[in-house]
Amino acid sequence: MTHALVLGAGVSGMSVARLARSKGLGVTLYDRSFSQRPLSEGFGFSVGDWDHLLLRDADLVITSPGFSERSAPIVDTLEWGLPLVSEIEYAWPHVQAPLIGITGTNGKTTVTEAATAMLAASGLETHATGNIGFPLSDFTNQVYDALVVELSSFQLRFTETLHLAAAAVTNFAEDHIDWHGSLYAYRESKARIFANQSRSDLIVFDADDPGATDLVSGAPSRLFPISGSRIPEGGGGVDGGVFRVMDVRIDVDDLARQDPIHLSNLACAAALAQHVGATPDGVTEAAREYRPGAHRRQKVAEHAGVVWVDDSKATNTHSALASIASYGSVILIAGGLAKGQDITRLGQAPNLKLAIGIGDAGPVVVEAAGERGRLAGTLELAVEMAAQAAEPGDTVLLAPACASFDQFESYADRGDRFAGLVMERMGAIK
Numbered sequence: 001m002t003h004a005l006v007l008g009a010g011v012s013g014m015s016v017a018r019l020a021r022s023k024g025l026g027v028t029l030y031d032r033s034f035s036q037r038p039l040s041e042g043f044g045f046s047v048g049d050w051d052h053l054l055l056r057d058a059d060l061v062i063t064s065p066g067f068s069e070r071s072a073p074i075v076d077t078l079e080w081g082l083p084l085v086s087e088i089e090y091a092w093p094h095v096q097a098p099l100i101g102i103t104g105t106n107g108k109t110t111v112t113e114a115a116t117a118m119l120a121a122s123g124l125e126t127h128a129t130g131n132i133g134f135p136l137s138d139f140t141n142q143v144y145d146a147l148v149v150e151l152s153s154f155q156l157r158f159t160e161t162l163h164l165a166a167a168a169v170t171n172f173a174e175d176h177i178d179w180h181g182s183l184y185a186y187r188e189s190k191a192r193i194f195a196n197q198s199r200s201d202l203i204v205f206d207a208d209d210p211g212a213t214d215l216v217s218g219a220p221s222r223l224f225p226i227s228g229s230r231i232p233e234g235g236g237g238v239d240g241g242v243f244r245v246m247d248v249r250i251d252v253d254d255l256a257r258q259d260p261i262h263l264s265n266l267a268c269a270a271a272l273a274q275h276v277g278a279t280p281d282g283v284t285e286a287a288r289e290y291r292p293g294a295h296r297r298q299k300v301a302e303h304a305g306v307v308w309v310d311d312s313k314a315t316n317t318h319s320a321l322a323s324i325a326s327y328g329s330v331i332l333i334a335g336g337l338a339k340g341q342d343i344t345r346l347g348q349a350p351n352l353k354l355a356i357g358i359g360d361a362g363p364v365v366v367e368a369a370g371e372r373g374r375l376a377g378t379l380e381l382a383v384e385m386a387a388q389a390a391e392p393g394d395t396v397l398l399a400p401a402c403a404s405f406d407q408f409e410s411y412a413d414r415g416d417r418f419a420g421l422v423m424e425r426m427g428a429i430k
Helices: 011-022 072-080 087-094 108-121 154-155 183-194 211-216 259-276 280-291 315-326 345-348 362-373 380-387 410-429
Strands: 002-006 026-030 044-047 062-063 085-086 099-103 126-132 146-149 167-169 202-204 223-225 237-239 241-244 248-251 298-305 306-310 329-334 352-358 372-375 394-398
Touching: 002 011, 011 062, 011 087, 044 237, 062 072, 062 087, 072 085, 072 154, 085 154, 087 154, 099 108, 099 183, 099 259, 099 315, 108 126, 108 146, 108 259, 154 183, 154 362, 154 410, 167 183, 167 211, 167 259, 183 211, 183 362, 202 211, 223 259, 237 259, 237 345, 248 280, 259 280, 298 410, 306 410, 315 329, 315 345, 329 362, 329 380, 345 352, 345 362, 345 410, 352 362, 362 372, 380 410, 394 410
Parallel strands: 002 026, 002 062, 026 044, 062 085, 099 146, 099 167, 126 146, 167 202, 202 223, 306 394, 329 352, 329 394, 352 372
Antiparallel strands: 237 241, 241 248, 298 306
């Protein structure tokens, strides 16, 4: 019997373990932390420090995103010469549906959600999966019209045959260097999204993002450029207050937001969805109704001419800079775990009035901003300092450019805490 070793007993690990067992494979799971789930479902389970001898009985290793490509289990698997695939790579041949894949440094979740909504509004059977919702392995027992897969660089790294009927690179900038080890490795992982496409497939990209434009330049598929502020040649975007993508026409004023980031995300989703069968009416309906999720440039409060905005999901420099550029005079709260990326560019943003540093990378933010930098350390003190410095016309923006785990459970926890502190302060003022 062929035997698979699954690295990680979390949601995706358990899902792919069930799929592998259903295909007749013997399955053992390994995780650094104990979980009752593998044992309760009858799987072999090894826990604790990694032991390369676990590879002796394995014919195949399926990895979860929690194991970086420089981690001991991955390095040992490659040295032993065993086949190594991600959950996505193992699952996709068993899926009965064309796949849409979305990757990028930022915007993946928004485009995935919007494209799924456009397909559903067109009457098609679809789901969002991958890095959002349930793992792809959960969607192998039913026929679908299309599945929309959010793909992180971690998931793409160990794919070899993954084929996507339509794919998108929302943008590309330095991120996750700590996981991949280098910017080159990160870039090569992202490029896996179009590696097995052909001319009949579609690759959508933001024509205003140099990183994305460069990344897709060698793609074998049909290129479809989009923009949130213009209409690139041969693509879709915005012109004269009208949103135009393929057969879709919508007045920009009918959309929830009119900023270029939101419009480019919708344009990306509209192109992907139409390529696999979404109708213009379905795309239009979903685009008009779509609202980005929490902690994505979410207005928290407005008081005395000062707007407070939560963009806690801006966990890298690229997304934070885009967020800063969306407002006029910005008092920025930034910092956390920098993940090996260069965050000094935050200090050079032309519309930055003040940068307040928090968390592990707070001192780096402050030093980069020079005379415009102030160190708070904690989010509580940062909110107080921002309130003292803010004047009418300013936007106090939480766009950390860093991961949250030095001080918070997640970016959502960080954003919720920010919103709570702001509302507490507004209540005290009133």
